[in-house]
Amino acid sequence: MDSVYEALVEIVGPEHVSSQPEELFIYSWDLGTTEPHRPDYAVAPRTAEEIRKIVQLANKEKIPVVPLGGGLSLAGLAVPFKGGILLDLKRMDDIIEVNERARYALVECGVSQGKLTAYLERHHPHLTHSEPGAPPAATIAGNVVIHGQGDLAHPYGFNSDMINGLEVVTPTGEICQFGSCAIGAGWFTLHPLPDVGLFLGWTGTTGIITKVSLRLFPCKKIRGMAQFVVDDEDLVPEVFYKITHTQMVEDIMATSQAIPPFSSELHHFTINIAADSEKELEFKLEIVFDDTLGEYIHKGDGGYLGFIRGLERPQLSKTSDWRKGGGFEYVGSIMPIEQYPECYRRGKEISERHDIPYTVLARCIGTAHAMMFSWTYAFNRADPKTIEHAREALHETDDLALELGGTIWKPGLYGQRLVMEKLNPNTLELMRKIKQLLDPNGIMNPGNWEAQ
Amino acid sequence: MMALADFEYGDTIHRCFRCGYCKFPVDWTDVNNCPAYARYRMETYSCGGRLWLTRAWLSDEIDWTAHFAHIMFSCTACKNCEAKCPLSFNVDILNMITAAKGEMVERGTIPPLVKEFLENIQRHGNPYGTPKAKRGDWLDGMGLKPYQGQDYLYYVGCIGSYDTRAQEIARALGAVLDRAGVSFGVLGVEEGCDGNDVNMIGEQGLFEVLAEDNIAQFKDLGVHRIVTLSPHAYNAIKNEYPCYEGDFEVLHYTQLLQCLISDGDLDISKGFEARVTFHDPCFLGRWNGEYEASREILQAIPGVTFIELEKNRESALCCGGGGGNFYIDFLGGSPDSPSRRRVREAHETGANILAVACPSCLNMLEDAVKSEELEDKISVQDISEIVAKACGITA
Ligand SMILES: Cc1cc2nc3c(=O)[nH]c(=O)nc-3n(C[C@H](O)[C@H](O)[C@H](O)COP(=O)(O)OP(=O)(O)OC[C@H]3O[C@@H](n4cnc5c(N)ncnc54)[C@H](O)[C@@H]3O)c2cc1C
Ligand code: SF4
Ligand code: SF4
Numbered sequence: 001m002d003s004v005y006e007a008l009v010e011i012v013g014p015e016h017v018s019s020q021p022e023e024l025f026i027y028s029w030d031l032g033t034t035e036p037h038r039p040d041y042a043v044a045p046r047t048a049e050e051i052r053k054i055v056q057l058a059n060k061e062k063i064p065v066v067p068l069g070g071g072l073s074l075a076g077l078a079v080p081f082k083g084g085i086l087l088d089l090k091r092m093d094d095i096i097e098v099n100e101r102a103r104y105a106l107v108e109c110g111v112s113q114g115k116l117t118a119y120l121e122r123h124h125p126h127l128t129h130s131e132p133g134a135p136p137a138a139t140i141a142g143n144v145v146i147h148g149q150g151d152l153a154h155p156y157g158f159n160s161d162m163i164n165g166l167e168v169v170t171p172t173g174e175i176c177q178f179g180s181c182a183i184g185a186g187w188f189t190l191h192p193l194p195d196v197g198l199f200l201g202w203t204g205t206t207g208i209i210t211k212v213s214l215r216l217f218p219c220k221k222i223r224g225m226a227q228f229v230v231d232d233e234d235l236v237p238e239v240f241y242k243i244t245h246t247q248m249v250e251d252i253m254a255t256s257q258a259i260p261p262f263s264s265e266l267h268h269f270t271i272n273i274a275a276d277s278e279k280e281l282e283f284k285l286e287i288v289f290d291d292t293l294g295e296y297i298h299k300g301d302g303g304y305l306g307f308i309r310g311l312e313r314p315q316l317s318k319t320s321d322w323r324k325g326g327g328f329e330y331v332g333s334i335m336p337i338e339q340y341p342e343c344y345r346r347g348k349e350i351s352e353r354h355d356i357p358y359t360v361l362a363r364c365i366g367t368a369h370a371m372m373f374s375w376t377y378a379f380n381r382a383d384p385k386t387i388e389h390a391r392e393a394l395h396e397t398d399d400l401a402l403e404l405g406g407t408i409w410k411p412g413l414y415g416q417r418l419v420m421e422k423l424n425p426n427t428l429e430l431m432r433k434i435k436q437l438l439d440p441n442g443i444m445n446p447g448n449w450e451a452q
Numbered sequence: 453m454m455a456l457a458d459f460e461y462g463d464t465i466h467r468c469f470r471c472g473y474c475k476f477p478v479d480w481t482d483v484n485n486c487p488a489y490a491r492y493r494m495e496t497y498s499c500g501g502r503l504w505l506t507r508a509w510l511s512d513e514i515d516w517t518a519h520f521a522h523i524m525f526s527c528t529a530c531k532n533c534e535a536k537c538p539l540s541f542n543v544d545i546l547n548m549i550t551a552a553k554g555e556m557v558e559r560g561t562i563p564p565l566v567k568e569f570l571e572n573i574q575r576h577g578n579p580y581g582t583p584k585a586k587r588g589d590w591l592d593g594m595g596l597k598p599y600q601g602q603d604y605l606y607y608v609g610c611i612g613s614y615d616t617r618a619q620e621i622a623r624a625l626g627a628v629l630d631r632a633g634v635s636f637g638v639l640g641v642e643e644g645c646d647g648n649d650v651n652m653i654g655e656q657g658l659f660e661v662l663a664e665d666n667i668a669q670f671k672d673l674g675v676h677r678i679v680t681l682s683p684h685a686y687n688a689i690k691n692e693y694p695c696y697e698g699d700f701e702v703l704h705y706t707q708l709l710q711c712l713i714s715d716g717d718l719d720i721s722k723g724f725e726a727r728v729t730f731h732d733p734c735f736l737g738r739w740n741g742e743y744e745a746s747r748e749i750l751q752a753i754p755g756v757t758f759i760e761l762e763k764n765r766e767s768a769l770c771c772g773g774g775g776g777n778f779y780i781d782f783l784g785g786s787p788d789s790p791s792r793r794r795v796r797e798a799h800e801t802g803a804n805i806l807a808v809a810c811p812s813c814l815n816m817l818e819d820a821v822k823s824e825e826l827e828d829k830i831s832v833q834d835i836s837e838i839v840a841k842a843c844g845i846t847a
Contacts, residue, residue: 015492015786016493016494018494018496020517020519021514021515021517021519021520022496022505022514022517022519022520022523023494023495023496025504025505025508025513025514026494026495026496026501026504026505027495029470029504031469031470031471042494044493044494070472071470071495072471072472088493088494088495090483090493091493093482093483112480112482112483114476114480114483115480115481115482115483117480118479118480118481118482119481121479122479122481135471135472135473136472136473136476136480137471137472137473137475137476137483320467320469320471320539321467321469321539321540321541324464324467324541325466325467326466326467326468326469327469328469380466381466381467382463382466
């Protein structure tokens with residue numbers, strides 16, 4: 001029996017560590033197009049203390065540590081490119097505290113989006129968090145690590161802007177806290193202490209987040225989705241701009257897709273509206289659809305398709321089944337909203353070149369400060385040719401995102417290289433120094449953000 | 453040896469995206485509603501893990517190992533995954549897992565306990581390996597009549613016939629049916645295994661033999677209506693036997709008792725004081741959509757305060773006993789075992805009785821109550837026993 005395995009068993013117990021081919025196989029795969037790489041060990045710790053010991057062991061042995069949440073980020077971000085210890089963090093899934101009055105939830109890193117949603121619905125119906133459209137198994141920590149965005153991105157921004165505090169195990173095995181919690185106060189604010197930018201957006205290369213204090217927001221009694229459609233992509237940016245001016249809505253997304261063919265080339269807005277009373281709802285619908293979007297409706301440029309009560313749980317993974325193929329991956333970008341028409345047109349061309357039905361989506365971030373624009377490419381997991389096509393389309397789209405003046409959101413290795421090539425050299429050098437300082441042995445999620 | 457191309461679901465199995473919806477109950481309370489994943493919390497033990505591993509195995513990307521077999525046979529066939537997967541192939545998820553188990557059976561590469569389970573059934577007609585001659589022992593002193601053309605055949609099944617604790621519920625139900633004046637008979641030592649769990653283990657050949665033998669016997673005896681103690685037998689007779697020309701009217705006993713009570717043919721007015729919660733058995737609930745009969749019975753009993761478990765009906769967490777696991781017990785031995793999780797959930801409701809309607813759930817959950825040291829807080833009782841008490845048959 002190898003000594004690392006034995007040491008890991010000592011730390012987490014025999015049932016939570018494996019070097020068996022089945023676990024190594026499963027944890028080698030991302031759900032998207034990234035080639036698999038096997039870890040040497042799969043470990044499912046339960047506490048920050050266990051993680052601390054694992055990290056210390058990894059430093060001693062100079063072997064990689066790759067944190068994994070829901071594994072749903074789709075860009076190969078938790079593929080153990082250089083082997084080592086794959087840390088499945090989903091056993092750390094306690095909701096530690098919900099502070100109703102200060103509106104935050106303190107959760108362990110492996111708490112899933114679905115669990116937090118269900119918990120709040122049941123125990124704190126006046127509160128909600130900004131839930132991403134990812135499958136509910138996505139974790140809170142995995143989402144903030146990659147600067148995710150949820151259904152409150154319009155009023156409140158990126159999910160990583162909603163952090164009140166973090167607990168992190170550093171790559172050298174210290175457990176640190178950031179925010180008001182670090183001075184023994186509650187987990188109610190991140191500022192004004194030195195910030196935690198060292199851990200967000202780094203895809204687990206600078207440490208393992210073990211606790212997150214996440215801001216919660218008022219959950220109104222009535223929540224629902226209104227639909228609005230335009231047939232001209234050039235109108236989309238101003239529609240976004242005008243809706244955000246009303247400050248009456250929660251989430252705003254525009255989508256366009258080739259399937260079903262009858263609505264191909266149309267641009268569907270999904271606009272989430274919340275209200276505590278019928279009066280408030282009526283008022284908001286009137287402001288948004290009569291006063292603001294009425295002009296498009298009257299001119300015949302846009303159509304109001306109605307308001308449906310209740311927020312349907314996203315089931316975007318259905319995208320994977322379009323061609324009964326079991327797979328898709330998307331490039332996400334953070335982009336000025338005015339680029340919507342170009343993003344759409346150029347993305348459609350890429351899809352057509354690769355014989356993939358096009359799917360694009362834009363979500364408003366902040367008060368139209370930016371959008372997350374994504375291009376999705378479905379593939380058939382059983383057909384390597386289609387995977388190759390999707391991979392090529394993704395790479396072309398990474399290039400496109402930068403060409404159009406955006407940044408790539410949660411880039412995979414290819415996109416990371418493109419971003420680093422464009423990065424201000426001093427910034428890149430600072431990143432390298434930070435990484436060297438925090439992770440002298442280079443054990444954390446190697447391959448990612450390797451600024452040479 | 454079968455390759456992916458020859459696998460019945462070879463053109464479907466790659467459609468699993470491994471998105472993990474199938475780990476959840478309906479309302480997303482937690483990721484522990486696949487009992488095997490709840491127990492081991494490694495992706496391999498999730499439904500998606502099983503599908504990806506099966507595909508890899510049939511494509512020669514991984515070899516068969518004892519660990520792989522453990523992963524596959526730890527699936528309890530609870531159907532939570534099918535209920536939650538948003539993709540249209542979801543109707544075949546369990547068929548795929550069962551077919552993979554079947555392929556292992558075919559290749560003779562199954563875990564020793566599974567082999568023992570199947571061999572016992574083949575040789576003795578029950579998983580315990582107890583002589584067939586003892587199958588009727590539960591009847592001793594009961595005075596129940598053998599089936600001779602009565603309205604109902606009361607089919608007890610292996611667990612109710614052999615397991616000491618389950619025999620008590622087999623007897624309780626016999627007494628209740630008797631009290632209600634139902635015309636029924638039993639097969640006693642002549643009864644065979646219904647084969648439901650053999651089928652879930654993927655041993656199609658043996659299942660066919662068992663089903664055909666039972667069907668022939670039922671037909672010889674002129675059986676038209678069957679009432680079963682176990683939801684597992686109910687499922688096999690209702691959904692599988694028709695494929696072998698075995699068309700019988702079959703009821704789970706809770707369905708019959710609910711009719712008897714609502715028609716005024718069973719007097720439960722004696723009642724008793726208790727706070728009762730109910731664990732939905734997978735083979736009644738998710739497999740057959742029967743969620744109401746048990747609840748209506750419990751709510752009709754004077755003195756009973758009925759409390760729902762948080763995860764109920766379609767969202768119920770399996771006890772961990774299906775797919776032969778009540779015998780092979782691949783999910784036992786840990787506070788994370790589904791039976792122990794379920795018992796803790798039941799305790800949290802404040803109930804002092806956890807009602808079940810299945811001998812397998814009874815065994816699994818009663819053992820879990822002991823492991824959790826909750827004996828003085830909550831007891832596991834089958835609805836047959838609860839009704840027997842409400843009728844004044846037992847104290
Ligand atoms: C259908 C679909 C729809 C989606 N929609 C959205 C959406 O609307 N909004 C959105 O934001 N995202 C979306 N996503 C992307 C992604 O699924 C989510 O952002 C998700 O929250 C990522 O979390 P995860 O737990 O799956 O992270 P993982 O994929 O497990 O991890 C992401 C990265 O973070 C690292 N990591 C994970 N946990 C930790 C930790 N505790 N400490 C340090 N590093 C860690 C990993 O190593 C990896 O590099 C979608 C994905 C899919 C498949
Ligand atoms: S079975 Fe369905 S829900 Fe489960 S991982 Fe596969 S695709 Fe997702
Ligand atoms: S049937 Fe139950 S145990 Fe088997 S994979 Fe599905 S959810 Fe898990």
